[in-house]
Amino acid sequence: MDEHKLRDLVEGVKDGSVSRRAFIQRLAAVGVAAPFASQILAWNDVAMAQASLAYKPTKAGGGGPLKILLWQAPTLLNPHFASGTKDQIAGRIFFEPLAGWDKEGNLTPQLAAEVPTRANGGLSEDGKVVTWKLKQGVKWHDGKPFTADDVVFTWEYAADPATAAYTTGSYSNIKVEKVDDHTVKVIFKEPTPFWADPFVGVVGQILPKHHFGEYKGAKSREAPGNLKPVGTGPYKFVDFKPGDILTGVRNEDYHVKNQPHFDTIEVKGGGDAVSAARAVLQTGEFDYAWNLQVEDEILKRMETGGRGKVSAVPSGDIEFIILNTTDPWTEVDGERSSIKTKHPTLSDPKVREAINLLIDRDSIQKFIYGRGGTATASWVNEPKQFKSTKLKYEFNIDKANKILDDAGYKRGSDGIREKDGKKLKYVYQTSINAPRQKTQAIIKQACQKAGIDLELKSVTASVFFSSDVANPDTYTKLYCDMEMYTTTQPQPDPERFLNQLTSWEIASKENKWLGRNVSRYSDPEADKAYRAAQKELDPAKRAALLIKVNEIFCEAHVLLPLLSRNRMAASATNLMHDHSGWDVDTWNVAAWYRS
Amino acid sequence: MATYLFRRLLIAIPSLLGISVILFTVLALAPGDPFEELATNPNVPPEVRMALRAKFGIDDPVMVRYFRWLTAMAQGDWGFSFASRIDVDTLILQRVPVTLFVVGSSQLLALAIALPVGIYAATRPYSIFDQIANTLAFVGFSLPTFFTGLLFILLFSIKLDWLPFVYRSDISATGWRWFWEHFRQAIMPITVLGLFQAASYTRYVRSAVLDVIRLDYVTTARAKGLGETTVTLRHVTRNALIPVVTLVALQMPAVFGGAIVTEQIFRIPGIGSLLITAILANDTPVIMAVTFVFACLVILFNLIADLLYGWLDPRISFR
DSSP, rough: HHHHHHHHHHHHHHHSOOOOHHHHHHHHHTTOHHHHHHHHHHTTTOOOOSSSSSOOSSSSSSSSSEEEESOOOOOOOOOOOOOOOHHHHHHHTTTTSSSEEOOOOEEEEBBBBBBBOOTTOOTTTTTOEEEEEBOOOOTTSSBBOOOHHHHHHHHHHHHHHHGOOTTGGHHHHHHHHETTTEEEEEEEEOOOSSOOOOOGGGGGOOOOOHHHHOOGGGGGGGGGGGTTTOOOOSSEEEEEETEEEEEEEEOTOOOTTTTOOSSEEEEEEEHHHHHHHHHHHSSOSSSEEOOOOOOOHHHHHTTTTSEEEEEEEEEHHHHHHEOOOOOOSOOOTBBSSSSSSSOOOTTTTHHHHHHHHHHHOOOOOOOOIIGGEEOOSSSSSOOOTTTOOOOOOOOOOHHHHHHHHHHHEEEEETTTTTETTEEOOOEEEEOOOOOHHHHHHHHHHHHHHTOOEEEEEEOOHHHTOOTTOOOOTTTOOOOSSSSEEEEESSSOOHHHGGGSSSSSOOTTTTTTTOOOOOOOOOHHHHHHHHHHHHOOOOOHHHHHHHHHHHHHHHHHSSEEEEEEEEEEEEEEEEEEEEOOTTTTTTTTGGOOOOO | OOHHHHHHHHHHHHHHHHHHHHHHHHHSSSSSTTTTHHHHHSSOOOHHHHHHHHHHTTTTTTTHHHHHEEEEETTOOOOBOTTSSBBBHHHHHHHHHHHHHHOOOOOOHHHHHHHHHHHHHHSSSSSSHHHHHHHHHHHHSSSOOOHHHHHHIIIIIIIISSSSSSSOOOOOOOHHHHHHHHHHHHHHHHHHHHHHHHHHHHHHHHHHOOOHHHHHHHHHHHTTOOOOHHHIIIIHHHHHHHHHHHHHHHHHHHHHHHHHHHHHHOOOHHHHHHHHHHHHOOHHHHHHHHHHHHHHHHHHHHHHHHHHHHOOOOOOOOO
């Protein structure tokens, strides 16, 4: 899809001939993630849609208790120190950002009165200033009013390096100014096409100045509010036992009319994913369980009781394989897989193309991941509509054989192909996780039929995903020929996600293997497109540039995308909930109700 | 007695020191970093991670860290949890009551089963009752608690739908309902732990009673014309229980360890599940504190066993 088509589409949405949903689907089909697609609309003055869950109850309260089960227990409640989703989910019940992301990637105002657009003057022409209008009449749980001072304070708090907030990356390069009591200005140093990062979603929770004011910087860990939150959210804090249970009670002064529906909320932690699913789907002890990394077959069996249902929403996470184009078996300057080396056979594009044809993505989806993933050929994508006009996948052993034959790889006496004495024998590594081992087996079998021998290797997840410099088995070291894992898109912005495909992020000994480009492959064209996209303010042009980066790597068959992952949650049959792949599960907990 | 106790307590100090050195070194050598997640998160600049590491003193050499931990511990400061950002002692104190309740009740249950069954089986060796009790005991201690736990959940929670399998520490009900709810959620974990212990205790009780029952003084008691019940309870059992009591005391630390798995299965917020989450999060101060608590328990119960032994059997003197 080129720039002109995009512009036509945007015009279509404006005059009503194309629906928002259709627009987002069209863009998703060419590999633009939903939040980004709706940003394009925002830039072109098309208003954002409202929350995706219709709220039916006509009065607040009366819904009884809401019981949520997280199989990883929350350990702290300050969202700016939340080290994982579990803490972010717990913190979000009490604290709110200016806006959150719904499941279709629409920016939805929470503490903001409206989403900034060019039309309402929220976005400046040069892309450097965003003006947020705050909702009026919002009160903290202790009755004090919520004002622009709290927003400005949140920026000061998170941006201070001494606070060591985990969200600091979103705040350190901006300036925030108070215009009046209910207006703030966010000023970026550079024109920023994706401005909806500070004060938005997971990183955006606003802290009350009157509770955290004294605990900015080095004293941050002493703040009582870290464990006894006072926020603006739909539920007020009652009790918290780290690693066990969190309880809250309905906030009678909540700023959304008739919300929330439930009288109390309880978040219990601990155990494992399978038994969490069981407690919701089979015994009904809990209303909602999150992040069910459970084989779909098991979930389907549990659902047959009719007590609960499983829902899946698309996310930006992608399960994929890297083909190493550097040599993992030769050490140069103290590191293997150095970019100074070349892989004896995988550096040949024909071999990589053949391997891509040997991956039976449909079967992997059908038999292993089920609703947990959607087969895809694109690295950046939305799961439901990935039918890219350009990137397509195919499973074809004959075609792979022909490509290898033509490229001069002859089968030896053991059935394994070789050329100039170099055999097509590879070590294929991933973390220990049942679906991954099954995927490995499926691919190994297909490769065998094409004369490629795969040695399967699996590493404990805690080692594989660690940043331990001394360990040769971490995923960023890539001391193997093929590697498979999931990379997550923590923020709904493809730019930061795509820096994994740039040459300056290549993981090496020099940067202690902390570089984000694990594949070590680079292409000057991709670098150029990425750099251009960073500065490009025109969303249509920018989208086209980022799509190009993605396509270069997929067409070189260095990154072989397998499935775009979906987030799975289980809930009681009568619970109406609203989880999103672009925000935490409780982002819109105020609007949950029992039908 | 007092000097003996004093000497034993003195000996305990070097053992605890030794244990702490070993624990600390093993933890320092183990891979993993509490702020590891930050390294792979593109939104967190590396400086934040470095600042946190410096703040929590992880970058110092092992020796320095150990002595800092030791001096703090000697002053009653258990350290600060990286994951929860609160003091470790509050964290542990929140968990201890639940563990004591579950482990204590399961021990009572185990003894309530093992004593009568073991004694009765020993008074009628090789009878049908004895055979059945023996078989069940073997089955009982061959099945690990995580297995019986899952079986119970499948049967009582999922098939029959009688009992909840998620343990909740704060139940909102009051009065009798509160007791009832607590009782209901505690049945399965206590039974699982209790039956496992009961199985091995039954075997010990039986063999201890069998040893005593053939002794001459028992025959004398019978010859005096005492009733069978009096002989068994007053003469046989009292003597037979001496080794059993020591054994129960020595088993206590092992029971705390065994409860870890059960706590995880039923989501009981005890110190065992705290240990597991701390290990998964690489939360070193908490791991250190909990394992140290376990080490203290082992030493304490060893001491209690020795003292009890002497108290029950006056022939043993403390020197």
